[in-house]
Amino acid sequence: MDSTQVLADTLQKSEDNSSSWIVEHITDSSVLDIEPFGVIHLPSIQFNLFGMDLDLSITKHVVFLWIAAIILLILMRYTASRYKKSLIPKGIANVIEMIVTFIRDEIAAPTIGENYAVKFLPFLGTIFFFILTCNLLGLLPYGATATSNISVTGSLALISFLMIQGAGMKKNGVLGYIKGLIPHGVPVFLIPIMFVVELLGLFTKPFALTIRLFANMTAGHVVILALIGLIFILKTPFISPVSILFALFIYLLELLVALIQAYIFTMLSSLFIGMAIHQEH
Amino acid sequence: MFNVHLFLNFILLYSGGEKGGLLDINPGLIFWTIVTFILLLFLLKKVAWKPMLEALKQREDTIRDALEKSQQAKIEAEKILEENKKNLALAEEQTKKIIDEGKEFSNKLKADILEKANQNAKKILDQAKLEIERKKEEALGELKEVVADLTIQATEKLIDESLDKKKHRQLVNKFISTLPKH
Structure with missing residues (x-):
């Protein structure tokens, strides 16, 4: 892709031009x-x-996490209140409902199973909408992407991890869950190794989610900023149409990525919860 | 999507040393993220998820109920239609039977009446014939008398000779019997 070339150029330039901005x-x-x-100084x-x-x-x-939380609270409260008037949603409530039923029927139900899906739906729905809102913000x-901070994604993955282990232990019992980590039919001498491998596997899942x-x-x-930075690095305004067109393209791509990443995070969380619950498979 | 190698280089370039690197882990931020998310999860659960999921379930149940009911109504309607058709066929059959019976009866009646009338007419005709026969006999008798008398008178006048009345009558009667009957 051309944008990577551009990024490479930008990086090369950064040897002499500071691009730490x-x-x-x-x-x-x-x-x-x-x-x-002006600027607002936040309390320390x-x-x-x-x-x-x-x-x-x-x-x-x-701050942006909070903004996302407040937007979600208002939006979801509004959606829920629409159902008091009539069971048929309209406008934004309809969109929210569509997404919620999608999470329920396409993400939770096939991975966790029809019976348990509703139980985990609040968690899955919250994490989906929270990540999506943060991504879009x-x-x-003037917006900042809280989800582009590894501490934030790590925390979300940690919550997801705790949810996965909690779900597994609640269903199978703490000892049963730990026992269930080792697949059936493994030779005795392999059990210690398998246990370590499976235990590591548990932790790599949230790590993968984080990264x-x-x-x-x-x-x-980074690509958008690099494309815009190209104008200043090359010190010519004639590059700006190229920069802006590419940046716009990446922006649209990011819109898609924002949705896809929220979906993937939710999907994988749901999948891991399902795997923790139904260990036999 | 993006060139991974370049991207990792970029991250490594800015992650080490200086504060505010891309891979810096900030415990405060972790704390706030967890607090925010868990608070949001509980609030949304109470405010939105419960009523929303309940409403969804309620609506699904309503739709399912309505569908089942309509299915039942359809089956019932079909049953009624079938029954109606049967009744109609039965009614038609009965009507036909009644009409047939009526026709048969009227035909019989007609035949009866005709026969009776014919009989009556024949009877009347026969009576009339008898009467006529009788009258004819009578008239013929009378006529014989009259003709005999007239003949006697005429003969008397013609021959101007009075024969023995008894002999005369015998003569005339002999003559008349030679006449054809009609």
Whole structure:
């Protein structure tokens, strides 16, 4: 793809031109940059707990997590309230319902099973809409993609991991679950090795979730910023049509990626929950 | 989607050393993410998921009920239609039977009446014939008398000679019997 060539060029240029501004744009910071109107300094909360320095500062990404949460609360409350008036949804409620039934019938039901699907639907629905909203917020002007921060995706994967293990242990019992990690029919001398391998497998799943979401959400932004940066690096305005066209293309791609990544995260969480519940398969 | 090698290079370039690298893990952010997500999960569960999923289920049940009911109504309607058809066929059959019976009866009646009338007419005709026969006999008798008398008178006048009346009558009677009957 041409954009990778562009990125390579940009990287080469970065040897002499500082392009750390790209990273600055993507990473977390303690200020909200709303440029023509100035900047908002976010409160810093730091305290010492049992000799450990804890930094619970409100950062840009925390703010966007909260914005996403508030948007979701309002949207979902509105959708739910529509059902009180009539069982037939209209407008936005219809879209939300379509997605919810999709998560229920296409993601949860085939992977977890009809009976358990409804039980995990609140978790799966919340994680889908939360990731989707965070992804889309990053595409707005002045927006930041909280899901392009590895701490955020790691936390979400951690919650998903706990949910998977919890579901498995609740269904099969703690000992039964641990026993069930080793597949049937494994020779006795292989059991210790298999146990270690399976245990590692448990942890690689959330790790893969973390990296996948983080990398996908970061990559698009990096490419867009690099394309825009090309104008300044080459110091000519004539490159701007190319930059803008490519950036627009990547932006549209990111719109798709935002949806796909939310779907994949939900799908894989659902799949892992299903695997933890139905260990025999 | 993007060139992975380049991307990893990029990350490695900016992840080491300086603060604010791409792969920096920020415990505060982890804390806030978990808190935000769990809070959101509980709030949404209470505010949105429960009523929404209940409404969805309710609606699905309503639709299923309606479908089942309509299916039942259809079966019932078909049953009624079948029954109606049967009744109609029965009614038609009965009507035909009644009409046939009526026709048969009327035919019989007609034949009866005709026969009776014929009989009556024959009877009347026969009576009339008898009467006529009788009258004819009578008239013929009378006529014989009259003709005999007239003949006697005429003969008397013609021969102007009075014969013995008894002899005369014998003569005339002899003559008349030689006449053809009619």
